[in-house]
Structures are given as structure tokens and as C-alpha cells.
Amino acid sequence: MNILLNDNFDLKTYITNGGYNALKKSFTLKPEEIIEEVKKSGLRGRGGAGFPTGLKWSFIPKTKTQKYIVCNSDESEPGTFKDREIIHKNPHSIIEGMIIAGYAIGASKGYFYIRGEFAREARIMEKSIYEAKEAGYLGKNILKSGFDFDIVVVRGAGAYICGEETALLESIEGKQGKPRIKPPFPAVKGLYGCPTVINNVETLASVPYIVIYGGENYSKIGVEKSSGTKLFSVSGPVKKPGVYEIPLGLSFKTFFYDWLGGMKEGEELKAVIPGGSSVPVITAEEAMNTKLDYESLQKIGTMLGSGGMIIIPKSQCMVELLYVLARFYHHESCGQCTPCREGSGWIEKTLNKILNYKAKKQDLDLIVDISNNMMGRTICPLADALAMPVISFVQKFREEFESHIEGNCKICGK
Amino acid sequence: MPKVIIDGKEFIAKENETVLNVAERNGIYIPRYCYHPALSIAGNCRMCLVEIEKMPKLQIACATTVTDGMVIHTQTEKVKKARQDVLEFLLLNHPLDCPICDQVGECYLQDYYMEYGLKKSRIDLKDKNRKPKRRDIGKHLILDNERCILCTRCVRFCEEVTKTSELFINSRGDHSFIDIKTEEKLDNDYSLNIADICPVGAFTSKDFRFKERVYRLSSTSSICLSCATGCKIKVQHNNGKIYRILPDPNIYTNTWICDNGRMSYKITAGPDRLTKSIIKSEEHHLNKAIIKLFDILKEAKEKNLKIAILLSDYLSIEDNFALYYLGFEILKTDLIYASKEKEQKIEDGILINKDKTPNSNAVSQISKLYGIKKYEDLKDCDLLIGFYDDIEKLNIPKNKSVALSYKADKEYDNLIAIKTYFETEGSFINWQYFLRKTAPSVSAPTDTISVYDLCLKISELFGYYPKEKELNKIFNELKYKTED
Incomplete structure (x- = not known):
């Protein structure tokens, strides 16, 4: 990617460095050939769920009806800020990826759904789309291929839940962002009832590379079932926090010491949330022995998620941290399904008591019980996104929670 | 399969x-x-x-x-x-005050709690979320947001059935609550169905709440007579008093009923219910009233006065035919009138019919079969017997009329207190040509009589004893459908 170039967001820079060549190449291929290449590449959804992208595209019926491609840029998970970086530094790669995806599935219209708080980023995208249109990469009969495609930028209104693909569709349609029951899946009945593919920014930005170099070459990067590169947005007291593109399968140890430079002076690693705030936390020891790819992380009971890596030092009270997360998920629950609506608030209230030394002994088991009762019983995974951290935090750092109940937390000293 | x-x-x-x-x-x-x-x-x-x-x-x-x-x-x-x-x-933030909630007895929370819950609350009372209570949300409804479980049945009802979309879920998460979109009130023509479909005590009917516990109510299946649609209903009552009307969902006619129909039971016990007949401006017990009426009719007949009879689209087939019989066979008058055929169609796309009478389909058939004149042809008469509502509409001099009525009206010299169809049986043919019967759910005031019985009694006083068969033969001549 062109992230490190100057004026990297400019169309001129993008074209000088081979931009839109993938699009030109795409028009020499049949749509199904592109889908085949993407399937071969092993590219998996970079938004968090890791669903194979090529497979997702192939679910779109081959009818002549209106179809849509939607780019999910509602990046709002605490700890995740990778898509923003792509928008800042390489917006045309997203646009090119969207056009190719549109061509592959037969969609003539794309929606770029961007998080409400990303005001500057929305302007960048609008400017870039304008540039691309002026240059003939968007609009009618693109590059004389006979293919029409347009992109509309839609700004969210600040709801985390709109990152869930069906809530996002509701939001574009002007309704409250509440996830839909699946099935039907968006590939069958999506935006305005039409077949729709929803891909993450990073996923679509990877598509031009795959088209240029071929799926097989892409799949050589990374490890077997986790091919390609992945952006990690690292926050916490490491020497060099930021956004990194790493080949999947890299060991955490190497990443931590060689790329991030280890912890800041005076800090010691306690735990890691590897893939955004909704995935289970792992201890320093577990982290040091794992590799950063979908399967390795799954094996130790967590997930790669969105790649929003949060490094937690020993000086951080886990109760305080979990309370912040619980408050976030409580605030962001759409309130549709009973377990999530009621459970998220209940967990926050109980954690607040634990944090402030007002809890009873049984309250610790209570929050785990509430979490278990929420898990897997809702329309979308937001309930799980709160339940999983709660369960893993309490399981792995129980003594810190107990010290809060007993009234002597040495870390936060509250 | x-x-x-x-x-x-x-x-x-x-x-x-x-x-x-x-x-x-x-x-x-x-x-x-x-x-x-x-x-x-x-x-x-x-x-x-x-x-x-x-x-x-x-x-x-x-x-x-x-x-x-x-x-x-x-x-x-x-x-x-x-x-x-x-x-x-669901019960976490729900108030724990079942004894003072009006939903008791038909509450899904209570029912399932007995089956699946039976657990003590694990949240402190002071930690429960508070929400608006007793909101006056419309003409017929009160909303208690704290009792609401956000199932959205009400929201979907207003979107999908009435298509008026007044309601929505405001806010998010556990602070979300049912709210009304505009400053206006929730008063579409079907709003009370929301109180029915609300599985908990969030929406309650202003008319019904706190009047009677639902487990004390008995139900009688009947039909609604507010328009020609003739919806099937359940009349719920206790101790001789009707408390509410619910729809009796069926595949033929209705899933819901309109608010107007729901309130129609008020004729049985309203302040203006006519409980004693009035003859020559004097109140009489039933038997005396019948004799007085007989005297009037006898005198008129002997004097060869012009006696007119009005058949009514509001009355049952039995009552109409008894009136016809009284006029034609006993009083020997040919001044028998009925309304002309009415246009029937569902005017709001849901249930309410353009024809606001329940039985015009039967009466127009009787008119054709027996060559009955139309109301418009009524020019002159000395005495007229008919249903109160029809007389009101026709502008007939009130001193010449004997009005069969549920309603007291001081302007009339002669009013016969009749039973409502909540108190007596009657057959009606709705706009789809279904023949359905009302069923008495409560007993009528002592001094009221059904139109059928009144006609029978008068006939007897004139020395005629019509057999039931004679009066029921009309059913063989009418065209109708039954539901099976």
C-alpha cells in the first residue's frame, strides 16, 4: 500500500504508483473470474468476523436486478482505528476496490457508510470520489467498459451498532440502526430489499492488489487459512503505538518487541486485547506464545477481530477497564433484544458497584451469570461483544475483582 | 411438504x-x-x-x-x-406491583413467571430504571412505559394495520421507551386494539382500566352492529354489566375491531338508557305500556287512520319480519316502508364500512320479496311505528310516532323501551352475506321488551296467534352464507 508516500491521498500520486491499473485489468476479466481470484486469495473479511470475501460475493444471485455494494466504514469499536488510516492515506484504493467489487457482483451503485464522528474522513472520501469521477473511474461507461458505477457517501449518526451490517443497511435506509433478523442475509435481501454485499474498508482496499498480482500470489502472504496482510491498530503504553500492516501469522512476540518496541519505560505487560474491545482478553503469557492469525488466536479462546490491539500494562486496574467497556456496550446496545437491552445495563450497574467497593461477594458471579445468559441469544453479536470480555476478564483476573469487593485494590487505589 | x-x-x-x-x-x-x-x-x-x-x-x-x-x-x-x-x-426493570396493575389475569409476564420464573429478583429496587408512567397517549389509551417490555407489537400495529405510524421507540438500550411521533395523540379508529395486543400492562384502555378484574369476566360471542361489516366480537361482562368488547378473530371478517364498535356496549347502561316505556308522555311498566299501545293501535284501526310501519336496517331479521307481520297481517296497512339499498364497502381499507347499519343486506331483501315501499315514498300518515334512529333521520313529527328505542328522549310522546342486542338474540346479514346471530350477554332492564316479542304480544291482543314457523319462514327466502 502507498501509505508511506507523500500526498498519498491524491489521485495523481495513486495513479503514478499503479493506481486504477487493477480496475483496467478487471474489465478484461469476466466478473466470475474476479470472484474466483478473490476466493483463491483466501481474503477474509477484515471488519472482525473474518468471513471469506470471495464466498460472500459468490452468494449474490446472478440475476439482472438492482444490486448494491456497501463499504462499511463505521469503525467505532474501542481500540480500532485502522480504517481511518486507509481513508487518510489511501482513499483511492477503497474506491478502486469498491468499483471492482461492484463489477464482480453486478452492482451499479455503491454506498460508502462512514461513522458520524469521521467528519474529516467523510470530506476526504467525498473529494476522492469527485476526483475519481472527474477522471472517468466512476460514472457511466467507466473506461469505455460499458460498466456504470457510482458511489454515495452516507454519514452515520454516531451509533456503534450501525457497524453491524444489517443495522448499517437500516441506517442507510433512514431508519433506526437496529440489526435485522437473519436469514434473509443481505446477499439475498439487503439494502432496499436488493442483493447487497457489505465489506469492510480494509477488505475492499485489498482487492486491487489481488486483481493485479493474482489470488494465488496474495495467498502466499501469511499462513494457510489466514492469508494476506492485516492492519493492526495498537494502543496502550508501548513505545511505538499506531497502525501497522503485518503479514498474518507473525508471532506476537516479534510484533511486540521488533515492531512496537516493547513497553514504555516503567511499564510491564499484563494483558492484551488482540482484536478490538469485544474479543476476550488474553494474559501476557498467552500473548507471548501466540501468533497473530485467525486460527492461532481462536485456539487460545480469543479472536483476531478487527485488529484493534489494546496493550494493557500492570499499572492498569482491570475492574476499571472492564467498567469502561461495559459502559460503552450498555450505551451502544440498540435495545431491541431483551437479553442485551437489560443485561448490558445490569452489568454496568453491578460493575460500578464492584469498582466503587460497594458490591457484595455474589456480585462477581452475578456479572458472569448475566453474561452467560446474554450470550448467543440475540439477533446480533453485540450482547456477545460485552459478555465475552466480562467472562474473560473475571476468569483471568479474578483476584483483582475480589480485591475490589474486599476493598483493597492496590492498582487503582480508589 | x-x-x-x-x-x-x-x-x-x-x-x-x-x-x-x-x-x-x-x-x-x-x-x-x-x-x-x-x-x-x-x-x-x-x-x-x-x-x-x-x-x-x-x-x-x-x-x-x-x-x-x-x-x-x-x-x-x-x-x-x-x-x-x-x-x-424482562422483569429486571419491571415494577413489582402486580396487585395494582390492571393487566392482572391476562399478563404474559405473570403467566410465564408462574411457569418459568419463580425466582427472586437479583437487582436492588433502587437500581431499577425509571420511565414515564400514566401517560395520556390518546383518546382511549393510557401508557405506562415502566411496565413496557418493548416487544413493539403496538409500533407494528400502527405501521402495518392502521398505517398511521404514530408510535416509535425513542432512545436506545434499556432507556428506550415507546413514544408518540408527533404532538398529536394516538387516536386512530383502531387504537384500542393496542391495549389488547399489548402482552403486559403498558397500554391500558381508559374505558376499562380499574373497573373490573379480567378474571372475573365472562365472555359471550356475539357480533358488532356498528356497521355493515358485522365483526365477530366477545362481549365481556360480570354481574349483569358489560365491561368491554374484544374482537373475536376469525378468517372470514375480522382480526381487530374498531374503537367505535368497542364502545357500542354503552347503549346498555348509559345515563340516557330508556328503561321504561312512555305512552302519551307517561311512564309505564311493560305490561301496562303494551296495553296502552294496543289501545292506540286499536283506536287508530277503528278510525281507519293511516298507520305506517318502518322496517329498520338497525334491527334484526326476526324483529323486522315481526314488524312487517304486525303491519301487514294485523293492522292491515300497506304503508310499510324500508330504506333503499345502501352502498357497502370497507371505506378505510381495514374494517369500517360505508354502510353504518348492520342489517341493510337483509332488509333490502325483505323489501324486494314483499314489495315494500321506500322511506322516500312516505308522504303522510297519522301514526307511525318505527325504530328511534330511523324516525330521527326521517324528520317525522314526533307526536305522531311510536318510537322503539334504547334511548330516552323527552321530545317523544310515545317511546317503547326495547332490548338491545346485547340483551337479546337477533340475526343479521353482513356485507359479505354472512348470516350471524347476536347472543344475549346480560339481562335487559325488567321493563324492556324485544321488538319481536312486542309485535307478538300486540298480535295476541288483536286475537292473532302467529306460529313461530310463520315468522321464521323468512329465513327460507333470504339469500345468505354461513361460515362452514
């Missing part, structure tokens, strides 16, 4: 049928809040979770379509635990 196994028994399902529907059709009840057979699927309450083999998570029965060979369990420990947990979540 897919075959499925539910709780060990094999059933044949229809194509695209949901698990909940297959189970229900075969007598297996799956608890639910948000599911309603006449509304779209919301899938939000999570009460109907069931275990389906080969699926890792529990699935909601209301939204899961069956596939051939599906094996479903509705009674496993896992399912019961899930129901118990969902119920705990």
Missing part, C-alpha cells in the same frame, strides 16, 4: 412455515411476547428460543423457517433455562 420432529413427534409442515406455527398447529405452545399472528415478525423478545439439532445456538421459533428433517426440542433443560433467563431480563 417438509417433515419435522418436535419433541419426539413427527409433524408435516407447510412450505415456509415457521417452527412456532408448526408447533402451535399441533398443540405445542411456545411462549412468546413479540410474536403476533397478525403482525410482522420482530424477533426481539427472545422468549420463543428453541433447540434445533445441528444448530449451535438456540433459535427463535417465531422467525425460523422449518426445513425437511429438522429436529426441534421445545422442552429441554437448555430451552427452559433460556426462557427463565429471558424472563429474568
Whole structure:
């Protein structure tokens, strides 16, 4: 990617460095050939769920009806800020990826759904789309291929839940962002009832590379079932926090010491949330022995998620941290399904008591019980996104929670 | 046809049928809040979770379509635990004041608590969320947001049935609450159905709340006479008093009923209910009133005065034919009139008919069969017997009339207190040509009489004893459908 170039967001820079060549190449291929290449590449959804992208595209019926491609840029998970970086530094790669995806599935219209708080980023995208249109990469009969495609930028209104693909569709349609029951899946009945593919920014930005170099070459990067590169947005007291593109399968140890430079002076690693705030936390020891790819992380009971890596030092009270997360998920629950609506608030209230030394002994088991009762019983995974951290935090750092109940937390000293 | 196994028994399902529907059709009840057979699927309450083999998570029965060979369990420990947990979540912020709630006896929370809950609350009372209470949300409804479980049945009803979309869910998460979109009130013509479909005590009817406990009510199936649609209803009453009317959902005519129809029971016990007949401006007990009326008719007949009889679209087939019989056979008058045929159609696309009378389909048939004149032809008469509402509309001098009425009206010299159709039987033919009968649900005031009995009694005083067969022959001549 062109992230490190100057004026990297400019169309001129993008074209000088081979931009839109993938699009030109795409028009020499049949749509199904592109889908085949993407399937071969092993590219998996970079938004968090890791669903194979090529497979997702192939679910779109081959009818002549209106179809849509939607780019999910509602990046709002605490700890995740990778898509923003792509928008800042390489917006045309997203646009090119969207056009190719549109061509592959037969969609003539794309929606770029961007998080409400990303005001500057929305302007960048609008400017870039304008540039691309002026240059003939968007609009009618693109590059004389006979293919029409347009992109509309839609700004969210600040709801985390709109990152869930069906809530996002509701939001574009002007309704409250509440996830839909699946099935039907968006590939069958999506935006305005039409077949729709929803891909993450990073996923679509990877598509031009795959088209240029071929799926097989892409799949050589990374490890077997986790091919390609992945952006990690690292926050916490490491020497060099930021956004990194790493080949999947890299060991955490190497990443931590060689790329991030280890912890800041005076800090010691306690735990890691590897893939955004909704995935289970792992201890320093577990982290040091794992590799950063979908399967390795799954094996130790967590997930790669969105790649929003949060490094937690020993000086951080886990109760305080979990309370912040619980408050976030409580605030962001759409309130549709009973377990999530009621459970998220209940967990926050109980954690607040634990944090402030007002809890009873049984309250610790209570929050785990509430979490278990929420898990897997809702329309979308937001309930799980709160339940999983709660369960893993309490399981792995129980003594810190107990010290809060007993009234002597040495870390936060509250 | 897919075959499925539910709780060990094999059933044949229809194509695209949901698990909940297959189970229900075969007598297996799956608890639910948000599911309603006449509304779209919301899938939000999570009460109907069931275990389906080969699926890792529990699935909601209301939204899961069956596939051939599906094996479903509705009674496993896992399912019961899930129901118990969902119920705990629903009751978490719910007030614990059942004794003062009007939903008692028909509350899904209470019912399922007895079956799945029976657990003590694990939240401190002071930690419960507070929400607006006793909101005057419309002409007929009170909304208690604290009792609401956000199943969205009411929202979907206003969107899908009345298409008025007054309601929506305001805010998010556990602070979300049902709210009204505009400054206006929720008063579409069907608003009281919301109180019915609300599974908890959130929406209650202003007319009914706190008047009577529902478990003390008896139900009588009858029909609504507010318009030609003739919806099937359940009249609920206790100790001789009607408290409310509910729809009796059926595939032929109606799932809902309109608010107007629901309030129609008020004629039985309103302050202006006529409980004693008035003859020559004097109140009389029933028997005396009949004799006085007979005297008037006898005198008129002897003097050869012009006596007119009005058949009525508001009265039953039996009553109309008895009136016709009285006029034609006893009083020997040919001044018998009926209204002209009315245009019948559902005017609001839901239930309310353009024809606001319940029986014009039968009366127009009787008119044709017996060559009865139209109201417009009524020019002159010395004495007229007819139903109060018709006389009112026709502008006939009130001193010349004997009005058959439920309603007291001081302007009339002669009013016969008749029974309402909540108090007596009567047959009606609705706009779809269905023949349906009302059923008495409460007893009428002592000094009232049905029109049929009145005509019979007068005939007897004139020395005629018509056989029931003679009066019922009309049913052989009318065109109608029955529901089976």
C-alpha cells in the first residue's frame, strides 16, 4: 500500500504508483473470474468476523436486478482505528476496490457508510470520489467498459451498532440502526430489499492488489487459512503505538518487541486485547506464545477481530477497564433484544458497584451469570461483544475483582 | 411438504412455515411476547428460543423457517433455562406491583413467571430504571412505559394495520421507551386494539382500566352492529354489566375491531338508557305500556287512520319480519316502508364500512320479496311505528310516532323501551352475506321488551296467534352464507 508516500491521498500520486491499473485489468476479466481470484486469495473479511470475501460475493444471485455494494466504514469499536488510516492515506484504493467489487457482483451503485464522528474522513472520501469521477473511474461507461458505477457517501449518526451490517443497511435506509433478523442475509435481501454485499474498508482496499498480482500470489502472504496482510491498530503504553500492516501469522512476540518496541519505560505487560474491545482478553503469557492469525488466536479462546490491539500494562486496574467497556456496550446496545437491552445495563450497574467497593461477594458471579445468559441469544453479536470480555476478564483476573469487593485494590487505589 | 420432529413427534409442515406455527398447529405452545399472528415478525423478545439439532445456538421459533428433517426440542433443560433467563431480563426493570396493575389475569409476564420464573429478583429496587408512567397517549389509551417490555407489537400495529405510524421507540438500550411521533395523540379508529395486543400492562384502555378484574369476566360471542361489516366480537361482562368488547378473530371478517364498535356496549347502561316505556308522555311498566299501545293501535284501526310501519336496517331479521307481520297481517296497512339499498364497502381499507347499519343486506331483501315501499315514498300518515334512529333521520313529527328505542328522549310522546342486542338474540346479514346471530350477554332492564316479542304480544291482543314457523319462514327466502 502507498501509505508511506507523500500526498498519498491524491489521485495523481495513486495513479503514478499503479493506481486504477487493477480496475483496467478487471474489465478484461469476466466478473466470475474476479470472484474466483478473490476466493483463491483466501481474503477474509477484515471488519472482525473474518468471513471469506470471495464466498460472500459468490452468494449474490446472478440475476439482472438492482444490486448494491456497501463499504462499511463505521469503525467505532474501542481500540480500532485502522480504517481511518486507509481513508487518510489511501482513499483511492477503497474506491478502486469498491468499483471492482461492484463489477464482480453486478452492482451499479455503491454506498460508502462512514461513522458520524469521521467528519474529516467523510470530506476526504467525498473529494476522492469527485476526483475519481472527474477522471472517468466512476460514472457511466467507466473506461469505455460499458460498466456504470457510482458511489454515495452516507454519514452515520454516531451509533456503534450501525457497524453491524444489517443495522448499517437500516441506517442507510433512514431508519433506526437496529440489526435485522437473519436469514434473509443481505446477499439475498439487503439494502432496499436488493442483493447487497457489505465489506469492510480494509477488505475492499485489498482487492486491487489481488486483481493485479493474482489470488494465488496474495495467498502466499501469511499462513494457510489466514492469508494476506492485516492492519493492526495498537494502543496502550508501548513505545511505538499506531497502525501497522503485518503479514498474518507473525508471532506476537516479534510484533511486540521488533515492531512496537516493547513497553514504555516503567511499564510491564499484563494483558492484551488482540482484536478490538469485544474479543476476550488474553494474559501476557498467552500473548507471548501466540501468533497473530485467525486460527492461532481462536485456539487460545480469543479472536483476531478487527485488529484493534489494546496493550494493557500492570499499572492498569482491570475492574476499571472492564467498567469502561461495559459502559460503552450498555450505551451502544440498540435495545431491541431483551437479553442485551437489560443485561448490558445490569452489568454496568453491578460493575460500578464492584469498582466503587460497594458490591457484595455474589456480585462477581452475578456479572458472569448475566453474561452467560446474554450470550448467543440475540439477533446480533453485540450482547456477545460485552459478555465475552466480562467472562474473560473475571476468569483471568479474578483476584483483582475480589480485591475490589474486599476493598483493597492496590492498582487503582480508589 | 417438509417433515419435522418436535419433541419426539413427527409433524408435516407447510412450505415456509415457521417452527412456532408448526408447533402451535399441533398443540405445542411456545411462549412468546413479540410474536403476533397478525403482525410482522420482530424477533426481539427472545422468549420463543428453541433447540434445533445441528444448530449451535438456540433459535427463535417465531422467525425460523422449518426445513425437511429438522429436529426441534421445545422442552429441554437448555430451552427452559433460556426462557427463565429471558424472563429474568424482562422483569429486571419491571415494577413489582402486580396487585395494582390492571393487566392482572391476562399478563404474559405473570403467566410465564408462574411457569418459568419463580425466582427472586437479583437487582436492588433502587437500581431499577425509571420511565414515564400514566401517560395520556390518546383518546382511549393510557401508557405506562415502566411496565413496557418493548416487544413493539403496538409500533407494528400502527405501521402495518392502521398505517398511521404514530408510535416509535425513542432512545436506545434499556432507556428506550415507546413514544408518540408527533404532538398529536394516538387516536386512530383502531387504537384500542393496542391495549389488547399489548402482552403486559403498558397500554391500558381508559374505558376499562380499574373497573373490573379480567378474571372475573365472562365472555359471550356475539357480533358488532356498528356497521355493515358485522365483526365477530366477545362481549365481556360480570354481574349483569358489560365491561368491554374484544374482537373475536376469525378468517372470514375480522382480526381487530374498531374503537367505535368497542364502545357500542354503552347503549346498555348509559345515563340516557330508556328503561321504561312512555305512552302519551307517561311512564309505564311493560305490561301496562303494551296495553296502552294496543289501545292506540286499536283506536287508530277503528278510525281507519293511516298507520305506517318502518322496517329498520338497525334491527334484526326476526324483529323486522315481526314488524312487517304486525303491519301487514294485523293492522292491515300497506304503508310499510324500508330504506333503499345502501352502498357497502370497507371505506378505510381495514374494517369500517360505508354502510353504518348492520342489517341493510337483509332488509333490502325483505323489501324486494314483499314489495315494500321506500322511506322516500312516505308522504303522510297519522301514526307511525318505527325504530328511534330511523324516525330521527326521517324528520317525522314526533307526536305522531311510536318510537322503539334504547334511548330516552323527552321530545317523544310515545317511546317503547326495547332490548338491545346485547340483551337479546337477533340475526343479521353482513356485507359479505354472512348470516350471524347476536347472543344475549346480560339481562335487559325488567321493563324492556324485544321488538319481536312486542309485535307478538300486540298480535295476541288483536286475537292473532302467529306460529313461530310463520315468522321464521323468512329465513327460507333470504339469500345468505354461513361460515362452514
